[in-house]
Amino acid sequence: MFNPLQLIPLRLELRGTPSRTMAYASPLIAIVLTMILGALLFIALGKDPLAGLKVFLIDPFNGKRAISELLLKTIPLVLCALGLSVCYRANVWNIGAEGQLIVGGLFAGATLVWLDVPGHAIPGSLGLLLMILAGIVGGALWAGITALLRDRFNANEILVSLMLTYIAQLLLMYAVNGPLKDPNGMNFPQSKVFSAEFLLPALIPGTRLHIGFIAMLAAAFGMTVFMLRSFRGYALTVGGLAPLAARYAGFSSRSALWLSLLISGGFAGLAGAFEVAGPIGQLLPSISPGYGFAAIIVAFVGRLHPLGAILGGLVMSLFYIGGELAQSRLGLPAAITGVFQGLLLFLLLACDTLIDYRLRWHK
Numbered sequence: 001m002f003n004p005l006q007l008i009p010l011r012l013e014l015r016g017t018p019s020r021t022m023a024y025a026s027p028l029i030a031i032v033l034t035m036i037l038g039a040l041l042f043i044a045l046g047k048d049p050l051a052g053l054k055v056f057l058i059d060p061f062n063g064k065r066a067i068s069e070l071l072l073k074t075i076p077l078v079l080c081a082l083g084l085s086v087c088y089r090a091n092v093w094n095i096g097a098e099g100q101l102i103v104g105g106l107f108a109g110a111t112l113v114w115l116d117v118p119g120h121a122i123p124g125s126l127g128l129l130l131m132i133l134a135g136i137v138g139g140a141l142w143a144g145i146t147a148l149l150r151d152r153f154n155a156n157e158i159l160v161s162l163m164l165t166y167i168a169q170l171l172l173m174y175a176v177n178g179p180l181k182d183p184n185g186m187n188f189p190q191s192k193v194f195s196a197e198f199l200l201p202a203l204i205p206g207t208r209l210h211i212g213f214i215a216m217l218a219a220a221f222g223m224t225v226f227m228l229r230s231f232r233g234y235a236l237t238v239g240g241l242a243p244l245a246a247r248y249a250g251f252s253s254r255s256a257l258w259l260s261l262l263i264s265g266g267f268a269g270l271a272g273a274f275e276v277a278g279p280i281g282q283l284l285p286s287i288s289p290g291y292g293f294a295a296i297i298v299a300f301v302g303r304l305h306p307l308g309a310i311l312g313g314l315v316m317s318l319f320y321i322g323g324e325l326a327q328s329r330l331g332l333p334a335a336i337t338g339v340f341q342g343l344l345l346f347l348l349l350a351c352d353t354l355i356d357y358r359l360r361w362h363k
Contacts, residue, residue, distance in 0.1 A: 088304055172283070
């Protein structure tokens with residue numbers, strides 16, 4: 001049978017041993033190429049490329065408030081990426097961090113709605129602790145559905161976790177239009193605004209950056225120890241890289257599935273709780289602009305390393321802030337943020353492919 005690919009003389013051939021240095025340099029190369037293609041995009045749109053790159057790379061660092069907003073957006077991105085990194089190292093493809101974030105935020109918001117009433121004499125610190133625990137439990141339970149369906153029925157975790165995201169969005173819509181709706185909210189689909197004592201304390205006075213940033217840094221260092229220095233983390237990594245070797249060594253693939261998904265869901269739920277009790281301060285029909293999906297890119301930019309996720313979170317936060325500034329200052333559409341995210345993901349995959357493979361000319 002005729003194969004049209006035979007007309008193309010270029011072929012991909014596997015390299016012998018890929019360079020470890022190039023593997024870690026791949027995200028940096030992809031970021032630089034993204035900026036170059038972004039400049040060409042600005043030219044195509046009739047905008048000054050230098051002004052466009054300045055909006056994305058420099059203006060987000062212009063002053064204390066701008067930097068605080070940049071760091072604020074890294075919190076949910078890095079927390080979701082930490083959990084996803086665990087899953088991907090264990091070869092469990094969780095694509096539903098967005099849904100787990102939403103359900104975690106819903107659980108946390110419902111807890112605050114229940115606690116933040118005049119009849120409850122609960123200290124704000126205890127209320128925040130309960131809110132955080134509720135968010136973690138909510139995200140873990142939502143990820144547990146994926147683990148259960150994969151474990152019992154061998155359902156594809158990619159499809160299940162992704163479809164559960166849309167169910168989570170509908171649950172949030174139902175909650176803010178029904179049982180959690182503010183009776184004094186002028187019929188808007190939202191919960192009441194939480195009292196100041198049930199909101200996360202500001203880390204820097206006069207900004208929206210809250211103490212969740214410290215918790216995020218602590219989580220990144222804690223997961224570094226777990227993944228690289230603990231037996232359970234080692235078992236997860238071996239199970240992802242070499243399933244047959246892991247089975248021979250007695251490592252349970254079922255345990256790896258449940259543990260990785262519960263950790264991932266817990267971190268995403270924590271991110272949702274921080275959003276609800278942090279910059280948002282109430283439940284709204286949308287509590288995330290897509291942090292759970294963007295965290296997939298963050299995890300791979302960080303090379304599935306917990307500390308690398310911080311670098312990836314900063315880059316993705318730059319895209320979010322830069323995209324918002326590009327809309328207001330350059331008149332560009334809101335889709336510019338997604339375009340830059342897509343460019344980065346595509347170029348990262350391309351760089352990784354060319355590290356493992358090389359193009360050869362075949363006659």
